[in-house]
Structure formats: C-alpha cells, structure tokens
Amino acid sequence: MTFRHFLGRVAATAALIPCLALAAGKAPADAPAWPRPLPADADPSKPVLVLIIDDIGQNLDYGKQALALPGPMTFAFLPQTPHAVELAKAARAQGSGLLLHAPMANQHHYPLGPGGLTLKQNREELQQTLEQDLADLPPVDGVNNHMGSALTEDRERMNWVMEILKPRKLYFLDSRTTAATVATASAFQHQVPWLQRDVFLDDDKSLKAIAGQLERAATLAKRHGYAIAIGHPYPETLKVLGERLPELRKEGFRQMSTTQLLSWLDSATGNTGQPSESAPALPEPVEPQAPGSQVKRRPPAVLLCMSPHRQHWQQRSRGYRPQCP
Known part of the structure; x- marks a missing residue:
C-alpha cells in the first residue's frame, strides 16, 4: 500500500465517523425521565410487571392463547388484520x-x-390513516408503534400523531425501536400520557432467551418498582409466560395493564429530565409466524436460512417466513 492510499483510507474512515455517530442517535434534550417516579404508597416488596403482547390479529389461535395468559395483560392489535376486532372485543x-x-x-x-x-405522507394523509386505524378497532386505551425506527425519530410527524391522540384521551407507549426516538418528548409536549418499553422478550425466540429476558424485566421491576416488557404471540413466548407468570406472582410480583400502571404513576410527580438507559433501543422485532394462513407457498431453498430481518421482509411482503434449520 502506498502512502497516498494509506492517507486516503484514513480520510475515508474519518469521514465515516460522524455518520456512525448519527446512526447511533440519542434521545432529545426535552425527553421526559424514565423510569417515572413511583407513588408515595409504592410497596418495594411488590414490584409491578406490565406485559404487552404485540401483533395480535393475524392469527386467531395464537391470539386466543395470548388472551388466556394470567393477567392483567395488555394486547396491541394490528389494524385491518382478519381477527383483530374479534380478539379486541x-x-x-x-x-x-x-x-x-x-x-x-x-x-x-x-x-x-x-x-x-x-x-x-403529509399531515392530512398521516392523520387520516391513523384515524382510520383507530376506527377499525373497538375503542382502545392507547397506541404503540409497530416497527417505527424512522417515524419515531421524526418530531414533526410524531407531533401529528399526538394531535390525534390528545383529544381522544389516548396514551402513547413508545416501543423504543431506535435510541433517537422523540416519541415520548412529543407526547410530553402535547400533554399526552406516555410510557416506554423496558425489555423486548423475544427478539431471540429460544425458550432460554425468552426466559432470560423475562427475568431481566423482573430484575428491573425490583430495581425501579415496575418494568414494561413487550412480547409477541410466538408459541415459545406464550409457553414461557404461561409457566413463569404464576411463579412470579407467588414471588411477590404484581401484574398491571398499561392503563392501570398509568393511573398508578399519575399520583407521583417529578416527570422531567433525561430518560434512563434501562431500555436500550433494539431493531424492530421479527413478526410472528401465522400458522393456518391462506398463503401456502413454499419458499425457494435459497431463502431457507437468512437473517431475521430478511425473514421478516419475506413474511410481510410474500406471505411466508423462511425457517432456518
């Protein structure tokens, strides 16, 4: 390598550093603090677990199994899916x-x-789409983001979202799929009630990994008084929760829905400042497979083993999810 080539590589690397820093991102200065302060009557011997199951509505059997989990639970319904209305009711x-x-x-x-x-989408298009999504379901308590690593970084568009939620007295739960999310800052600015995710349970779908993430949520709940965990209606997730939640209750944990948690936290004050590092942003989780779907096509052999995100794209766009051995 010549000295000139060496200098060229150094310059290229230096030019890349700001891009890497931008990609990492960070929360805005006006983001409210997380965890939010506990009420004065909080009992440290009874930490609270809040469990949300996303992506309900695609598959009826998995949806019914999720609804049968020990509760209180919270369920997040994808709009315009075949079983969302029935399961929401x-x-x-x-x-x-x-x-x-x-x-x-x-x-x-x-x-x-x-x-x-x-x-x-412009303001009118985005707000009309959100209003239609809300109208397609029975009355909900709030909204959380499905994926959203780009939109939740866009302050203007998150403001448009909050303009729809506020008059309807709905809250926003930030799934935190990006470290640079402005969702809670926008909600706080618009006086929309808000929460944010602490743990993703099943980014890794193995039973061991899901159990470990649930224990991580329990540890955070002991440390902060409560923790919010998001999972999906995977068979593995439903199995771990079905077995472990009764045990956690015997260990002194309480469960609340997101609405119950908000009501409980609203009696406390001091919700200002910077968010904590307890909920690092993660990539958008892979969508659950939907057995019994009308699409029966077998994926080409070349697609049988690929990254989780590529699998996600294949499922959403082509109706199947390749499985790796």
Whole structure:
C-alpha cells in the first residue's frame, strides 16, 4: 500500500465517523425521565410487571392463547388484520388493556402492511390513516408503534400523531425501536400520557432467551418498582409466560395493564429530565409466524436460512417466513 492510499483510507474512515455517530442517535434534550417516579404508597416488596403482547390479529389461535395468559395483560392489535376486532372485543370483555399497534415507517424499509404511517405522507394523509386505524378497532386505551425506527425519530410527524391522540384521551407507549426516538418528548409536549418499553422478550425466540429476558424485566421491576416488557404471540413466548407468570406472582410480583400502571404513576410527580438507559433501543422485532394462513407457498431453498430481518421482509411482503434449520 502506498502512502497516498494509506492517507486516503484514513480520510475515508474519518469521514465515516460522524455518520456512525448519527446512526447511533440519542434521545432529545426535552425527553421526559424514565423510569417515572413511583407513588408515595409504592410497596418495594411488590414490584409491578406490565406485559404487552404485540401483533395480535393475524392469527386467531395464537391470539386466543395470548388472551388466556394470567393477567392483567395488555394486547396491541394490528389494524385491518382478519381477527383483530374479534380478539379486541374478547380482550375488552376480560378487562385487558387494548392498544392500536400502529405500523410506522422504519429505517430498514420493511413493508408496513395496511394502515401504515409513512414519512411520505403529509399531515392530512398521516392523520387520516391513523384515524382510520383507530376506527377499525373497538375503542382502545392507547397506541404503540409497530416497527417505527424512522417515524419515531421524526418530531414533526410524531407531533401529528399526538394531535390525534390528545383529544381522544389516548396514551402513547413508545416501543423504543431506535435510541433517537422523540416519541415520548412529543407526547410530553402535547400533554399526552406516555410510557416506554423496558425489555423486548423475544427478539431471540429460544425458550432460554425468552426466559432470560423475562427475568431481566423482573430484575428491573425490583430495581425501579415496575418494568414494561413487550412480547409477541410466538408459541415459545406464550409457553414461557404461561409457566413463569404464576411463579412470579407467588414471588411477590404484581401484574398491571398499561392503563392501570398509568393511573398508578399519575399520583407521583417529578416527570422531567433525561430518560434512563434501562431500555436500550433494539431493531424492530421479527413478526410472528401465522400458522393456518391462506398463503401456502413454499419458499425457494435459497431463502431457507437468512437473517431475521430478511425473514421478516419475506413474511410481510410474500406471505411466508423462511425457517432456518
């Protein structure tokens, strides 16, 4: 390598550093603090676990299994999915929390499916889409983001979202799929009630990994008084939760829905400042496989083993999810 080539590589690396820093991102200065302060009557011997199951509505059997988990639970429904209305009505009847799981633009350009909120939409288009998503479901308590690593970094568009939520007295739960999310800052600015995710349970779908993430949520709940964990209606996730939640209750943990947690936290004050590092941003989780789907095509052999994100794209756009051996 000549000295000139060496200098060229050094210059190229130096030019890349600001891009890497930008990609890492960080929360805005006006982001409210997380965890939020505990009420004065909080009992440290009874930490609170808040569990949310995303992506409900695609598959009826998995949805029913999720609704049968020990509660209180919260369920997030994808708009315009075949079983969302039926399962949302059943969840409401049993007293569970209900969220619209709003598909939002992501940095990986994964297809959003129907009802998606995109960066290309103007204010009227985005708000009309969100209003239609809400109208397609029975009344919900709030909204959380499905994917959304791009949209939740866009302050203007998150402001448009909050303009819809505020008059409806809905809250926003930030799934934190990017470290540079402005969602809670926008909610705080618009006086929209808000929460944020602490743990993703099943980014790794192995039983051991899911159990470990649930224990991580329990540890955070002991440390902070409560923790919010998000999972999906995977068979593995349902198995771990079905077995472990009764044990955690015997160990002194309480469960709350997101609505119950908000009501409990609202009696405390001091919700200002910077967010904590307890909830690092993660890539958008892979969508659950939907057995019994009408699409029966077998994927080509070349697709049988690929990254989780590539699998996600294949499922959302082509109706199947390749499985690695």
